[in-house]
Amino acid sequence: MWTWFHRLASPPTFYRFAERLAPWLLVAGLALIGAGVWQGLFVAPADYQQGDAFRIIYVHVPAAALSLSVYTAMSVAGAVALIWRMKLAEVAVVTAAPIGASFTALALVTGMLWGKPTWGAYWVWDARLTSELVLLFLYLGVIGLHQAYSDPRTAARACAWLALVGVVNVPIVHYSVQWWNSLHQGSTLLSAEAITNPKMAPSMLKPLLMSMAGSYLFFGAVWLRRMQNGVLLRERRSKWVREIGLPAWPADVPNGRPLSGGPGTARRGDRA
Amino acid sequence: MTKRNQRLLGVAALLIGVGVAATLGFTAFRKNMMYFYTPSDLAAGTVPVGAAAQLGGLVEAGSLVRGDGLKVEFRVADCAKNIPVRYEGVLPDLFREGQGVVADGYMNDEQVFVATRILAKHDENYMPPQVADALKGNPDTGKHSCMPFKAVDKTVAAS
Incomplete structure (x- = not known):
């Protein structure tokens, strides 16, 4: 088990492993999301109170669940990167942030679109909404911090520290609706009560669980692909990358960043 | 103590520190967090x-x-x-x-x-x-x- 784990941490082994696994995750994830959303929109009954407006749950809840899970995964990778100095974990931290930020933004936007017809307001500053917005800023902070350093290893370690500090926000987002009065309702799926007494009719719950499972698989596929890219970029001068037979790099890429990669990429002293 | 254990302690101390600070802060400001x-x-x-x-x-x-x-x-x-x-x-x-x-x-x-x-x-x-x-x-x-x-x-x- 451990030897397998150690081997997986080596970039070439990881690259080949991801190359095999990612397509399956992507196909399974998209199939589950498609089936879940289709059933949620066309098969599941309308809600007794909200009517069809509740159907946004099939996008909102998976996005919100992923926004927290991705952050947790990112900070675990951050801890591994800091303690064991594992290069693959460093790549994992910086590549997870944009995916997590996208899920968080999707959760916020779908929540607002649902909030207007249901609550009567797009946005209120209650504990759940505010802490989810803080989560988005934490992701954006990690992305920004990564852009701010020219050395990819220093950048990744700074990102890992920020990811670890911010992980305190994850339980706050999740428990905000229990600890404090909020406009946002309590958790339908993850509460002790819900195990014995489900809070959602089975015909509505099944598509939700499908689209959630699909979102996790989809995230897995996207993360693996992004990590593969990160690994290739870092290891571009090594023998195994050349042996894979990718087209040659157009020019030497300074400090592991593409030449025209936005602000912060070109610095004095970089070889152009 | 190895370097790795020092880093492990550092990460653990950070997590505990931030956790305690958040707990104290949010307990003190409980009323302000109520919508x-x-x-x-x-x-x-x-x-x-x-x-x-x-x-x-x-x-x-x-x-x-x-x-x-x-x-x-x-x-x-x-x-x-x-x-x-x-x-x-x-x-x-x-x-x-x-x-x-x-x-x-x-x-x-x-x-x-x-x-x-x-x-x-x-x-x-x-x-x-x-x-x-x-x-x-x-x-x-x-x-x-x-x-x-x-x-x-x-x-x-x-x-």
Whole structure:
């Protein structure tokens, strides 16, 4: 088990492993999301109170669940990167942030679109909404911090520290609706009560669980692909990358960043 | 101690430190994190007369009286107390007796909450209409629970 784990941490082994696994995750994830959303929109009954407006749950809840899970995964990778100095974990931290930020933004936007017809307001500053917005800023902070350093290893370690500090926000987002009065309702799926007494009719719950499972698989596929890219970029001068037979790099890429990669990429002293 | 163990300790210390700081901070500012006061809080005089506040609770069954135009009066209750609310304006679609609501407004000197905006607070239960109809015979279900409405002032909650 451990030897397998150690081997997986080596970039070439990881690259080949991801190359095999990612397509399956992507196909399974998209199939589950498609089936879940289709059933949620066309098969599941309308809600007794909200009517069809509740159907946004099939996008909102998976996005919100992923926004927290991705952050947790990112900070675990951050801890591994800091303690064991594992290069693959460093790549994992910086590549997870944009995916997590996208899920968080999707959760916020779908929540607002649902909030207007249901609550009567797009946005209120209650504990759940505010802490989810803080989560988005934490992701954006990690992305920004990564852009701010020219050395990819220093950048990744700074990102890992920020990811670890911010992980305190994850339980706050999740428990905000229990600890404090909020406009946002309590958790339908993850509460002790819900195990014995489900809070959602089975015909509505099944598509939700499908689209959630699909979102996790989809995230897995996207993360693996992004990590593969990160690994290739870092290891571009090594023998195994050349042996894979990718087209040659157009020019030497300074400090592991593409030449025209936005602000912060070109610095004095970089070889152009 | 190896370098790796030092880093392990550093990460653990950071997580514990941030966790303790967050716990202390949020315990101290518990009241400020609350989006609304409950009827128990307002009945106990936690909020001064005329000060802007949010009131959250359930629209008490049988309390809704519609006046001229868009004027409505009803009572908002938590598990213990209730407060009369006066409002003129558009109500959210989900507004009904037994529904959770959050009202922006203030307490006037007659102990009536004058609302300037009313939002519906949804609960975590989802079901098709047929199931909801079947539950109507049971007084405990099909209606929102008073449990999510927690008194901001802990002394009020105890009394």
